[in-house]
Amino acid sequence: MVKVVEVSDSSQQKTLRGHEAPVLSVTFDPKDEYLASSSCDGSVVVWNIEDQTRVTSWPLLQKTNDVSNAASLCRLAFQPAAGKLLAVPVETRVHLYERGSWDQVGSLSDELLTQPVNVAAWSPCGRFLAAGAVGGLLTIWDVNSRLVVERQKHEKGFTVCSLAWHPSGSQIAYTDTEGCLGLLDGLSISGTGTGSTTAPAAKPAKGYDDLFDEDDDRLMDEGLSDTNSPVKKAAAAEDEDDDDFLIPSTGRVRNRGAILDDENSLDTGSLKLGQDKFGEDDDDDAGSSVAPAAAAPLRPVYDGPVPTPPQKAFQPGSTPAHLTHRFMMWNSVGIVRGYNDEQDNAIDVEFHDTAVHHAMHLTNSLGHTMADLSQEAVLLACPSTDDLASKLQCLHFSSWDTNKEWMVDLPQGEDVKALCLGQGWAAVATSALLLRLFSVGGVQREICSLPGPVVCMAGHGEQLLVVYHRATGFDGEQALGVQLLQFGRRKRQLMSGEPLPLSPKSYLCWAGFTAEGTACYVDSNGLVRMLNRALGNTWTPVCNTRETCKSKSDHYWVVGAHENPQQLRCIPCKGSRYPPTLPRPAVAILPFKLPLCQTSTEKGQMEEQYWRSVLFHNHFSFLSSSGYEVDEAAQTQSDKEQQELLMKMFALSCKLEREFRCVELAELMTQNVVTLAIRYASRSRRMNLAQRLNEIALEKSTQLQEDEEPEEEPEFSSDRRTSGYRQTEPYNTRQNDEQQEEDEEECEEEEDGREMETEETKRCLNPFAKESGLPAKPSLTPVGRVGRSNPFKVADSGKPTSSSGQARVSNILDNMRSSRKLAPLSGSAGKPSKGPVLKPLAPRTKAKAQSTLLQISSNKTANKKTLEAAEPAADLQKQPDTAAPPAENTENKRPKTGFQLWLDENRKIIIADNPDLDETDVIKEAMGRFRTLSADERLLWTERAKGQSGETADVKKRKRAENEAVESDESNARKKLSSLDPSSKLSAFAFSKN
């Protein structure tokens, strides 16, 4: 029985009786005159609708008793428009009957069609007939010529059960019995009639169940729903919205909802669906060519970049507002949960640390949708309704008075979009592009305009981070800007509207501060970026949460970050972007990892560790600069860790024979560690490297000194000046007191040593002095800092302050330590009797040891013969030194540095330029000029100076030979050393260390 019902008012019903078994299909004649039906009783009947009579009947089909048993669905089709022909699928052919006469005028068949045809469908133009068969074969005939123009096999071989032509005639949508929908594309059959290329439209067929589980399928599903809806994007968006409504009604975040959120997150998707989603499809699933194909007819005429709908404002650490049970805020302080179902509209505030406050339960009569939580207060806000203004409510639970709550109405037409709490203040960004500040007690404070619609805000201590829409993004990108404001005593803007870098086609998911107060944020691609204050407030990616996800649809919902220890606190969400409120999710901890290259290699790992450590300890300097107390222990610990890493990297590069790299690494090290590196280098017999490192060590100490000077000079200027000389000064006096009986030679020798040292100190001012000795360097470190401060200043200060002993003691102790380190070296170099020397006069011998070592270096490199040039400088130093009668002699033996050579030549010029300068100033001036020379030039000079060394050694040796017993030990050693060429000396050094 077939019933015809008038759809509009269902008033007219007509019944066509006659079928003896279930009806398989019916079809209207386009002129509404006839109706054709097929039935399981094997008949195909044409009815006259008006008369409700059977016009004709053909026993064409096999008889069955039920639709499920029918071999073919026998979906009939009238030719559109004129309705001249009726197509009836009969077994493997399609019979064509002429309208009116109901004679069979033809039959379409194809030798490839071996299984019953299920369904026939006319193209809109009526020229072509498509048939879908059991087994998945799609065939298209040109009806006039009865020729097959197109054959397509369903790639999974599922039975095609329905066909529909696109109104333009270029595509066919079909469904199969497994619940998949496919699209046959690129039918260019209009003209030629020959088989044309078909896009493989059949797409991965998946079962019904899958459709709702997996991302891909879901996307496909959507793509398809889009194809069916002639209304383009709007309809697609509606589809989305329909789906959305499912979520609130269940009140639970389910897979489906989560996936929806994937595209739709923060509702951006609902607007951008058309284009972007299809783009995504491409990425996600190459196999589903359906989606792009489907996109084709939908694509608007404008083909350029499409503006991205700006993402909506959100509270970092909250789940979407449409959920009935949601987190309104989850941060390091606690959790604010919102319930909004039939029985209850309430807010639960819970603190991680119950010591802060006990949990609270509030009824949410105002309909708050935003919340923030700090150690002091809970801030809530609701959007405005028709008759009520947008309200801001603050539960200031830490208040010591009895009024724990205040509320503020925003002006009419202004809505709260984002809010946050800091220490003692609350900030609200509104739809009027205003940033309103309140004190936590409710006093209105500053107000300022925002450059764009706010996306989110985060507060920490005195810092406020505001992310806003800088401009319109295109093609799925968001164009966000960021402002970082600092309140408190020094109010200022740390970042003024820089663009916020986001991963391609992503949006902001979370923004906030680490517990230490460094801004960081997470985008929808799971990339966590942190502010790098040391690099001009840039953003460094520190973690990719998606890397740790097991499956594609899993996400981590970030709730907080800590720099020390390095923890990213987040909640793993299976198959969604955010967690459900129940069961209560547990916080997991992810480690940070900088995305450096080749982190699988040892080198890459160490580099990553090092830079991560550097980055994550930036906050120390920030904290101290903003007046917080800093965990010193942690800081030193981290410094140590960094230096250790550097040393390891250094050793690794050494092993790999990468000496240049070693030097680069050394430049990152602190001075103390460089000395270690030097020792390592010399031990592994890399003399060249050691030498270069030595220069770095010098540079570093100079830098250090320069850094110190500006701070300390004003206060300790006199101290400092003399300190440069202290090293030698007391020694001299002592020498006078105690060693007068010693012969001239010895004095000379001692003096010599001392001179070396002053020389050294002077050279240290010149960071480019190439010729300074390598092995001596370690000993320089502690001394250097004091001893190297400008020795020329001594002349100015005039008097040697040997009385400033207190400070010196520490110097000497430092010195001792370092020279002790060195002792074995010199000992192995043939000087075991050094101990006794040390005993009687510890500080002095210290100086001696020092000088010996220095001498080694200077002997090696410097020329002692050329004295005249050095004299003035030396003189200057001598001037205050009343106890230096032998000084003049010894100067002859002083090594000559490149600077001195240069000075020789240029002194005249300098004096000519500045005739009124005294000796000291000349040197200063000269120093300055020498520094301005190019590195090459300086190198030239130092080379020259080196070239002149050598002969001096002999002179020295002769003298040393006559030395007294105690001194001879030392001088022997020195002779030995000095007679060797530099490299052998170094290797001796190296051996001794072993």
Next chain:
Amino acid sequence: MDPSEVEFLAEKEFVKIIPNFSLDKIYLIGGDLGPFNPGLSADVPVWLALNLKQRQKCRILPPEWMDVEKLEEMRELERKEDAFTPAPSPYYMELTKLLLNHASDNIPKADEIRTLVKDIWDTRVAKLRLSADSFIRQQEAHAQLDNLTLMEINTIREFLLDSLNCMYKLRSNLQPGATKGQFGDY
């Protein structure tokens, strides 16, 4: 060994808790615990977890195996296999009892879990009894007891040993030597 002793041992097992207080590391003979950060999970022994829980200082996160689906799977496996399957935890029974008694509000579907664990326990103990029966019946000299937990061994040990002793005595009475003794009694 009585069950309370086994339970005592089970209390040394670690569970995760989410404290709601903050405390530095605590140094105990058994090892360092903590540091405790509010909201961040920490591993502590069961005894401490229960203590903190009773003082409302923490939430206990159920162990991984304490999950309805996993337990159902185990139950099915246990029923299917003739031999013992590996227990979800060497102290599964004790932990279930302890945690469910004291922290059932932190464990989702506590009742189902209780039933499931009881099921598993019953299945295993039934198997144990069965195998003990066949052990005795077939007069085996030794038996392999893989995958048995301490508590399970403990439940059957006393009874089995005593009964074996008894049986040994009874059997040895049947021996000729023993009959001699009987004669001697006369």
